[in-house]
Structure formats: structure tokens, C-alpha cells
Amino acid sequence: MDILVNNAGRSQRANWEDIELEVDKEMFDLNVFGVLSLSRVALKYFLEQKSGHIVVTSSLAGVMTVPFSGSYTGAKHAIHGYFNALRLEKMLTNIKVTLLCPGPVFSNFLSESFTAKPGEKFGKPVEASDKRMTAERCSHLCTIAIANELDEAWMALPPLIPLSYIFRYYPLMSSYSMSDLEDFDNAFEKFGKPVGSLSGKVVWITGASSGIGESLAVALAKGGTRLVLSARRVAELNKVKQKCLDSIFPGICIYTYIYIFSELGNNLSDDDILILPMDVVAFEKHQELFQRVIDHFGELDILVNNAGRSQRANWEDIDISVDKDMFDLNVFGVLSLSRIAVRYFMKKKSGHIVVTSSLVGVTATPFPFSASYTGAKYAIHGYFNALRSEKLLGNIKVTLLCPGPVFTNFLAESFTANPGEKFGKPVQPTDNRMSGERCGYLCAVAIANKLDEAWMSLMPYIPLCYTFVYYPNIGSYFMRLMGPNFFLKIRDSNVKMETKTQ
Incomplete structure (x- = not known):
């Protein structure tokens, strides 16, 4: 053949x-x-x-x-x-x-x-x-x-x-309502709405016990946001809740281009942060959990779908059950909860769906040896860009957060090619990764400004992604020149995958 x-x-x-x-x-x-x-x-x-x-x-x-x-x-x-x-x-x-x-x-x-x-x-x-x-x-x-x-x-x-x-x-030309605003993430940090503009809003974060979810929760708490924190590990959620209650935020007044900072308490009480344990793949419990949020706060303004896992594996070795496990967690769990939220937001006539995607969802390169994860994140972009296009005339906003490599325990928890197996290797100080705190803060800025899509990463990932997305022929030449292990090394300095050629 x-x-x-x-x-x-x-x-x-x-x-x-x-x-x-x-x-x-x-x-x-x-x-x-x-x-x-x-x-x-x-x-x-x-x-x-x-x-x-x-x-x-x-x-x-x-x-x-x-x-x-x-x-x-x-x-x-x-x-x-x-x-x-x-x-x-x-x-x-x-x-x-x-x-x-x-x-x-x-x-x-x-x-x-x-x-x-x-x-x-x-x-x-x-x-x-x-x-x-x-x-x-x-x-x-x-x-x-x-x-x-x-x-x-x-x-x-x-x-x-x-x-x-x-x-x-030319995404900015495609539609005023559907324009991609990742170009302006840093500009919005300086000149857009501050995170404090979300003060009093109710935000539900899944995958909130560690990593980006934890950092995002703290960043939002500093702005006085009321929170629902969900994950499987209750003890870790309680630690995150305490960090949120202990946080303070910089109040910002803008006079032309001058920022005046003052340390102010976030004024959150214990009741303003709800711990809601959940397993995202327990789809049958989503409606009940959603109702508990409404019963506690009386409303929900923003749903942040943040739970997920990455992967390290050769494409051809991945067992199909791993693909399905990946999609249950990273796609179908997100869809199940989001559809419940969208129906609620449609009745409320306003709402905001946020999904933590990845730069991998923007372009498969330069991130090799993560095929199931890449497929799942591409699927997320397909689904939620479709949602945005269907609700253009409504007051329902959709934000896709696209971080590059971040210092978290994400790598060790990654899927491999085999069912039930974890990759197990931790990130190293030599890795080229953004801090979780910086990433969480930029995610909060993107949410406050209702960006359609926000990319956040250290160099050289952003220019590489721009090259692969907007200049694919140049990207393809560079890709073949450097080889897949070059791109893997700049992401995971301590990881090497076998590139099978026979």
C-alpha cells in the first residue's frame, strides 16, 4: 500500500x-x-x-x-x-x-x-x-x-x-464581533480594564487546585471577584481559598498614562469563596453542581473551564483509549458544563464562557509529541469559535486563553501513549517557561477585557506561532531545517523523545 x-x-x-x-x-x-x-x-x-x-x-x-x-x-x-x-x-x-x-x-x-x-x-x-x-x-x-x-x-x-x-x-478583518485580539494582550494589561473591574462578579474556575487555575483564582481575588473553586483535591482547594482570602490588590487610577498604586484589601469574606469538589469527567453530576453554585450565590457571571492534562508520546504509539480519555477530560467535560452554563446565560441574557486552551490549539508547531493533546485543543477552538459565531448577536462572550509552557506540575501529570500511565518527569528550572503567577494574571486581564483569544508565553513561542499561523511556508521551511527534537528541547529541556524513522 x-x-x-x-x-x-x-x-x-x-x-x-x-x-x-x-x-x-x-x-x-x-x-x-x-x-x-x-x-x-x-x-x-x-x-x-x-x-x-x-x-x-x-x-x-x-x-x-x-x-x-x-x-x-x-x-x-x-x-x-x-x-x-x-x-x-x-x-x-x-x-x-x-x-x-x-x-x-x-x-x-x-x-x-x-x-x-x-x-x-x-x-x-x-x-x-x-x-x-x-x-x-x-x-x-x-x-x-x-x-x-x-x-x-x-x-x-x-x-x-x-x-x-x-x-x-486576517482575523481582525473577518468580523468586528469575531476579531482575534491576541495582538493586544499586553496593551490591555496597561491601557484596558483592570482586573478590579470584575469586582463582585461570580466566577467559577475548574481545575483550581494548582497551576494556572490557582494563580488565576488569586489574581481574580485580588480584584474582589467572588469565586467558585472546583477540582478533585479538596485539601488543595482549601489552601487556594486561604491564599485568595489573604490576598491584596493594587488599586489603579489612570490619569492619561500615569498609574497610581495603592494597597487595598480585597474585602472578600469566607462566604465569597465556595469550595465545590468535582470530577470534570463525571458528566452526570454537572447539572447538580451548577445548581449548587446558583443556590449559593444566586447567579453566575463567568465560567472558566481550566481543568485538563497534557501529553508526551509518539504519534503512532498512542492507544486509542488514551485519545478518548484525553477528550473526555479536555473536551467533552468542558462541553458538558459549558452547555449548561450557556443555557443559563441565554435566560439571563448575559454571560461569559472562558476556556483554557493552549498555543498548541493555535498551531501544532512548534509543539511535537503531544498529538492527542494537540487534537483536543484544536477541537476546543473549533467548538468555541462555533459558539461565538452562533451567539454574535447576544450578550454571551467567549474567551480562549492560549498559554505556552508554564511552570506547573502539568508535565509530570501528562498522559503518555499508554492507558493509565503518567509521564512523571517534572519541569526543570532550565525550561523556558512563564511563571504560573504571571500567566494567571494575564489570563485575568484577558477575562476582564473580554478578549476573544489571548496568547501568553515567553520568547520565542509567540513569534514562532505567528510565523507558523500567518506565514506557513516560512514556518514549514524552518520546521524542516531544525527538526522536531529542537522544538521539544526549547519547551522541555530535560525531555527527549525517540523520533522513529523506520
Whole structure:
């Protein structure tokens, strides 16, 4: 065998907040996990053969935001995360990866689409008046892309290709309401709303017992924010609560460009911080826990989905159960809780959903050997950009926080390729990582200013990510020049992964 083309899949039509979690899982079983399982078998064969080509039919929904197709958009973004990660890991071999990204095509794809309900099909056929490419034309263009071993090929009738370019490469032009504001994160720190502007708001943080979640909680407490702290480790949550109660914040008055700081107490009482133990993957308890928040505070203003784990593993070695465990924690748990919150926010007519993603969710490079994590974070961007596009005319805000490497215990707790295993290696002082405190504070600034997306990291990650996202040909050349272990070393100074070439 020389080429594997993964083409099976189904689309979706549904409102974001109505989709049942079972539908998400069915979508990912077909459109993602089935593709991964077969591709890993093929990849092992291609490594022995020392050549091969893996092709995946993705969609323009994997490149841009598509409303009313949340699960499908998330799945296609996940495909891009996984297979961009594969290309990065195998760049020094003769294994090629091609992502085919068609727009609307005349086929029975629409009638077979998932809806919000398990077992249900959309049922409506395409119309002759629809603006779609013929299947014959699309197939011919796909064949050309495969023959030329393109990394990625977009095929659609106008105006979808120009729109996709605008969304991908000129996000500030794409829409006033959907603009990416990561360029201005530092500017907002100096000239935007201070964290204290959230004083009195009720913010629920999952994954709050350590790391970024802990630092974010303290940063928000300094601004007088009322908090719900959730994680599995109750003793650690109580320690975080005490740190929040003991915190003070700098009051800021702005006269033109002059900042006057004064130390003021945050005035939080014990009742202003609720400890709410939870396991994010216990989906069936989410509604009950949400109601406990409302019962305690009477309202919720902001939900911060922060719980999650990373990964270190070779792409082809990952057991499919690890992918599913990763997605249960990093994606489906986030979706389950967020949908409950969105329905509440829609009734309240205001609210803010925040998700801790990663720079890995922006570009698979320069972060190799984390394929399941990369796929999960790409999926998060697909899902929550879709949510933002559906709620453009409402008062529901969506913020994606994208930190780079941070000094936490995240690395030691990472998934590997094997079920139930942890990576176990701690971060080192020599690692190029941002402090948890600095990251937590920048996250708080992004939330206070309701940024769509915020990147926060030390050099050289931000310019590298800009290069890979906005100048992909230059990024690809640099990637092949330096190799995957170079990028791994600048992230994890004490970690080396075997790059398999045969």
C-alpha cells in the first residue's frame, strides 16, 4: 500500500447549546477516532516501508468557523491538530500527510448529518439552487492535491475560499464581533480594564487546585471577584481559598498614562469563596453542581473551564483509549458544563464562557509529541469559535486563553501513549517557561477585557506561532531545517523523545 485516504464521515446541523454529549462522542468516534485507529496501523507499516502517504478528508470547517455545526467543526479542527502534529513528528522521514478541505459539495452529506439528538438524521437534501461544487470537480481537485503531495488543499466555490483566507490570515478583518485580539494582550494589561473591574462578579474556575487555575483564582481575588473553586483535591482547594482570602490588590487610577498604586484589601469574606469538589469527567453530576453554585450565590457571571492534562508520546504509539480519555477530560467535560452554563446565560441574557486552551490549539508547531493533546485543543477552538459565531448577536462572550509552557506540575501529570500511565518527569528550572503567577494574571486581564483569544508565553513561542499561523511556508521551511527534537528541547529541556524513522 502506498496511500491511505480517510474519507468516511458525517456533518451536522444543530444549535450549540442543544447538542447532547452522546452526539459529540458519536461524531468523534466516526470522524476522528476511527481515522486515528486506521492511520496508526498504516503509519507503522509506512515506517517499516520507509515511505507512505496519509490523506484525510477534512473540511473548510477545520480551517474557519462554521455556525450550527459545533460537533462537526470541533471534530474537523481536531483532525487538523492530530495530522499537523503527525507531519511535524515525521518531517525527517518520507511520510507525507495531506489534509483535503472541501467546502459545500453536491452529495447526500447534508441529509445524513447528525443533529442535536442521538440517532437522528437531519434529513433535508441539498437543493439544486445551493451554491455547491460538483462532486466530480471536488474529486478531481482532491486527486491533484494527493498527486502533488500537498500539505493542505482547499476547494470550494466563491466566496468561501476568500472568506477562509480572511478568517485564517486576517482575523481582525473577518468580523468586528469575531476579531482575534491576541495582538493586544499586553496593551490591555496597561491601557484596558483592570482586573478590579470584575469586582463582585461570580466566577467559577475548574481545575483550581494548582497551576494556572490557582494563580488565576488569586489574581481574580485580588480584584474582589467572588469565586467558585472546583477540582478533585479538596485539601488543595482549601489552601487556594486561604491564599485568595489573604490576598491584596493594587488599586489603579489612570490619569492619561500615569498609574497610581495603592494597597487595598480585597474585602472578600469566607462566604465569597465556595469550595465545590468535582470530577470534570463525571458528566452526570454537572447539572447538580451548577445548581449548587446558583443556590449559593444566586447567579453566575463567568465560567472558566481550566481543568485538563497534557501529553508526551509518539504519534503512532498512542492507544486509542488514551485519545478518548484525553477528550473526555479536555473536551467533552468542558462541553458538558459549558452547555449548561450557556443555557443559563441565554435566560439571563448575559454571560461569559472562558476556556483554557493552549498555543498548541493555535498551531501544532512548534509543539511535537503531544498529538492527542494537540487534537483536543484544536477541537476546543473549533467548538468555541462555533459558539461565538452562533451567539454574535447576544450578550454571551467567549474567551480562549492560549498559554505556552508554564511552570506547573502539568508535565509530570501528562498522559503518555499508554492507558493509565503518567509521564512523571517534572519541569526543570532550565525550561523556558512563564511563571504560573504571571500567566494567571494575564489570563485575568484577558477575562476582564473580554478578549476573544489571548496568547501568553515567553520568547520565542509567540513569534514562532505567528510565523507558523500567518506565514506557513516560512514556518514549514524552518520546521524542516531544525527538526522536531529542537522544538521539544526549547519547551522541555530535560525531555527527549525517540523520533522513529523506520
